[in-house]
Amino acid sequence: MVVCIKQVPKAQEIQVDPVTHTLKRVGVPSEINPPDRHALEVALQLKDRHGGEIIALTMGPTVFTQSLERAMAMGVDRAVLLSDRALGGSDTVPTGLALSEAIHKIGKFDIILCGEETTDSSTGHVGPGIAGHLDLPQITYCVDVQIVEGKVRGKRAVEDGFEVWECPMPCLVTVNFGCNKPREPSLSGKIRVKRGGLVTQWSAADVGLAPERLGLKGSPTVVNRVDTVVLPARGGKIFKGEPSQTVIELVKALRNDKIAGV
Amino acid sequence: MPPPESKGVWVFLEQRRGRLRDVSIQIIGEGRRIADEMKVALSGVMPGWRTEGLAREAVEYGVDKVYLVEDQRLENYLSRPYAKVMVTLIRKHKPEVVLYGASKNGRDLGGRVHAIIETGLAADCVKFEVTKERNLDMIRPAYGGRSLAHIICANHRPQMASARANVFKRATKTPGRQGSIVREQVDFEDRDFDTRMVEFVESKGQQGAKLEDAKVVVAGGYGLRNQANFKMVDELAKLVGGSVAASRKAVDAGWFPKEYQVGQTGKTVRPEVYWAIGISGAVQHLAGMQESGRIIAINSDQNAAIFEMADYGIVGDLFHVVPELVKALKGTGR
Numbered sequence: 001m002v003v004c005i006k007q008v009p010k011a012q013e014i015q016v017d018p019v020t021h022t023l024k025r026v027g028v029p030s031e032i033n034p035p036d037r038h039a040l041e042v043a044l045q046l047k048d049r050h051g052g053e054i055i056a057l058t059m060g061p062t063v064f065t066q067s068l069e070r071a072m073a074m075g076v077d078r079a080v081l082l083s084d085r086a087l088g089g090s091d092t093v094p095t096g097l098a099l100s101e102a103i104h105k106i107g108k109f110d111i112i113l114c115g116e117e118t119t120d121s122s123t124g125h126v127g128p129g130i131a132g133h134l135d136l137p138q139i140t141y142c143v144d145v146q147i148v149e150g151k152v153r154g155k156r157a158v159e160d161g162f163e164v165w166e167c168p169m170p171c172l173v174t175v176n177f178g179c180n181k182p183r184e185p186s187l188s189g190k191i192r193v194k195r196g197g198l199v200t201q202w203s204a205a206d207v208g209l210a211p212e213r214l215g216l217k218g219s220p221t222v223v224n225r226v227d228t229v230v231l232p233a234r235g236g237k238i239f240k241g242e243p244s245q246t247v248i249e250l251v252k253a254l255r256n257d258k259i260a261g262v
Numbered sequence: 263m264p265p266p267e268s269k270g271v272w273v274f275l276e277q278r279r280g281r282l283r284d285v286s287i288q289i290i291g292e293g294r295r296i297a298d299e300m301k302v303a304l305s306g307v308m309p310g311w312r313t314e315g316l317a318r319e320a321v322e323y324g325v326d327k328v329y330l331v332e333d334q335r336l337e338n339y340l341s342r343p344y345a346k347v348m349v350t351l352i353r354k355h356k357p358e359v360v361l362y363g364a365s366k367n368g369r370d371l372g373g374r375v376h377a378i379i380e381t382g383l384a385a386d387c388v389k390f391e392v393t394k395e396r397n398l399d400m401i402r403p404a405y406g407g408r409s410l411a412h413i414i415c416a417n418h419r420p421q422m423a424s425a426r427a428n429v430f431k432r433a434t435k436t437p438g439r440q441g442s443i444v445r446e447q448v449d450f451e452d453r454d455f456d457t458r459m460v461e462f463v464e465s466k467g468q469q470g471a472k473l474e475d476a477k478v479v480v481a482g483g484y485g486l487r488n489q490a491n492f493k494m495v496d497e498l499a500k501l502v503g504g505s506v507a508a509s510r511k512a513v514d515a516g517w518f519p520k521e522y523q524v525g526q527t528g529k530t531v532r533p534e535v536y537w538a539i540g541i542s543g544a545v546q547h548l549a550g551m552q553e554s555g556r557i558i559a560i561n562s563d564q565n566a567a568i569f570e571m572a573d574y575g576i577v578g579d580l581f582h583v584v585p586e587l588v589k590a591l592k593g594t595g596r
Contacts, residue, residue, distance in 0.1 A: 034514075034527070096377045119527060119546065123385035128341065128373030137457045138341045140370045153460065158366045160278075161464040165340075167457035177527050178513055178520035220382035220418035224399070227410045234557065238575040240564065246576045247586040250558075253574055259556055260534045261478045261502030262591065 001043045001054045002103055003076065003113045004130070005036040007067040008120040032067045035115025037182040039175040042145050043113050044075045044183065050147055053077045055106060059087060059098055062201075069193045073185030077198075080106060084204040086211040091219035096129025098214060101207040103134065110169040111152060116141055116176050127174040137167035143179040268358040268419035271297040274348065274371065275308040275328065276339070276363060277316050284432065285363030287323055289425050291433035292390060293361050294324040299392045303327060305357065309347045311337040314443065321441035323433040328443045329355075335455050338462075339367045343454045345374040350448050352379060357420045359398055364424035372424050382415030384423040397421065405545065473522060478504030479533045481524055481551070484511035485540020485561060485580055492517060494584045495539055501591045507531065509541045525550040540580050543568030560584065 009028045032040070043054045056071040058064045059082040068079035082102045090098065103112060112131075117124035124140070131138035139145075139154035143162070146153045152171050156163045157179075192198070204214055212218060237253050239246035254262040273293040276283045290306070297304035303326040308317050310332060317328040331347045348371065352360065362368040364386045376383035384400035388410075391399040397414050400423040404411040415421040473479065480502065482495035492506075499506045508518035510525050524531055526546040536554035541547060543559075543566055551557070552571060559572040560580050569575050576583050 092373070092383065093377060093380055117527075122526065123373075123383075124369045125373035125376065125383055125385060128370055129377035131341070132345065132374040132377035138370070138374065139457070140341070140373075141366050156366070161462060163459055163463075164461040165457055166460050171457075176520070178523070181516065220376075220380065221384060221413050221415045224412040224414045226404060226412070229403075229410055233570045234573050236557070236559075236569065236572040236574050238559075238564075238569055238572065238577060240577040243576070243578050243582040243586045246578055247583060247590050250574060250576055251587070251590045254558070257556075259558075259574075261504060 001046065001052060001111045001113060002057055002106060002109050003036070003040050003043045003054060003071070004057050004099055004126070005040065005067055005071060005115070006033045006058060006118050006120075007031070007060060007064045008033045008118055030063075030066075032070060033115055033118045033120075035117060035119075035175060035177040037115075038177060038179050039113040039115045040071055040074060040076065041180045041182040042142075042173075042175050043111075045180070046111070046145065046147065047075070052110070055080060055109075057082070057099065057102055057106070059083070059095065059102070065199055068199055070185060072193050072198055073189035074183055075186065075189055079199045081199055081201045082204075082207065083201055084214070086204050086214045089216040089219065090214055091221045092123055092125040092129055093220055094214045094218040096126050096133055097218075098204065098207065098209060099126065100130050100133035101209055102202060103130070105202070105207050112136070112170070112172040113145075114172070114174045116174045124174070127172060131172040134172070137171040138173070139165045139167060139171065140174040141176055142173055143176050145173055145175070264358070264417055264419045265356070268356045270302045270355070270357045271300065271304050271359040272352075272357040272361070272420070273304070273306045273325070274360065274362045274368065275306040275316070275320050275325075276365060276367060277308060277310045277313050278339070280316075282316050282319055282323075283363060283365065285365050285368065285425070285427045286320075287432045288427070288430040289361045289363050290320060290323045290325055292425060292430040293359075294433060296359060296390055296392060296398065300358075300396065302358070305329060305355075307331070307348060307351055309333075309336045309344050311335075317443045319435075321443070322435045322437060322439045324436070324439070326441045328441065329446050330443055331446050331448055333450065335450075338459050339371075340455070340457055340459070341370055341374055342457060343450060344371055345378065346450065346454055347446075347448050348375045349378050351446060352420060358396075360420045360422045362422070362424040364426050368424050372422060376422055379420075381418040382413070382421055384413040384415075386426045387413075387423045388426050388429045390423070398423070403549070473505045473507055473524075474529055474531055476505035476531070476533050478502050478535045478537075479507050479524070479531050479551070479554070480504040480537040480539065481507040481509060481541060482512055482518070482539045483509035483541030483547075484515065485542070486512065486517070489517040491581075494580075494588075497588055498537065498539070498584060501588060502535070502537070504533075504535070504537065509547050510544075538568050538572070539584065541568055542566045543571060560587075
């Protein structure tokens, strides 16, 4: 199994500068993209039941090793970091392509797992993109993944209910945020990570990719500009003090303004 | 420079259980507007089985030409054969714009197709504009909804995008509107159908749908400290006639099911009244509720971001405030 993960700024830490209305990024702690943690847990549960090896794969700067190490402390066997200056600025096309080539180089696999989307870009396009590049069957938005009689069964959460899809291996599965409880890193896992030697680092050339297919050059899309949506502070009536008092003031204000339900 | 022969605006027409999906009717409306501005035809692609009636309906909604691919095995959405239909027809007819509804299936499909064709795909767009250079300015929320990113795909065609559900207005039907329906053949192989749908279970309680349609939403957050305390939220919700929701942290902690999560990775709600109980107001949460009519916040931290967004609020310990509030609402003149 190969699990594709990304390191993203912690969602709770995302703060917008009240003056410049831009994202505060400097010094913001990062984490494994939350849906990817659920994908890791799916892989670990499949391994608990059926055995096999799990490889975590990420693409990004060397600081992403942190996330690979955390994945391995959770129980992932080894990891691959695809890191190259030429990859910077890639949109979902070169990202999917580069991950596909890395998976190709990893060799034989049964299932590729990804989170449904990342919390920093929220496209959900890279998983299906990898399946497209590698010409594999795909089952997206899964809340449950089982192997039944040699086939993969994924329960997809769709707008009007759940669909169960079945496909042969090898295949690609994307996993929904919140579908399981990702395990914590174990002590033995941490020790294994500390001994080192589990992360393989590849460059774009290592996976056979020419620089013009990558990064900004290889991306069909560009972000032309970003407008900040300035949400006017609503300047609300905020009551402070003893609850018995503030509640009366609030209810009075709500009823004065004919707020629905009050 | 983009290939000069590319012409026309396309929409992916998603049929589901014998009906054209709402989001498809919405992108017909927006696709029509873009096609008119570019002075080209609007076409639709509809894979399915016995869906000619739906193709005629799409024409009445404003599509000039529907490419219909009928095969019994296309009755339900499946990634591989549907992607093959799109890729085959895009290569054959070379549209300059292709829009998908950002349903789960629309994103699943677009993600696969854009990788095979190697062209740009912007996710979850909320607005489109045509530039002087005849590019489509594809505008989508970024940074948890605090910014709008303008995405341009200048040198590749088609320019593809998915459109967020319930943002664009539904197209209106013109009974008797004329258009053409073109049957297309796609050479499928057995392996295109290696995936099958084994089961479909329709959501019964429709509580998810209820949350998005609710006039009043009462949401609980991490400040509730544990699952049992959510009964306070329940009680308040009953009193004000609201649907219950939760923040990501509360869902993350396992106190409440994911279907009730409001925020960037959950649902977007626009109720008349939104109660935020013990929710600090992380950007990703605000992204899912900032368009609410009136926001009422209860939080012990007076510096919590939620108070900036609030029309009303109480700074205080929710374990004291909420019971008092319940008492007050029960007590008088209702």
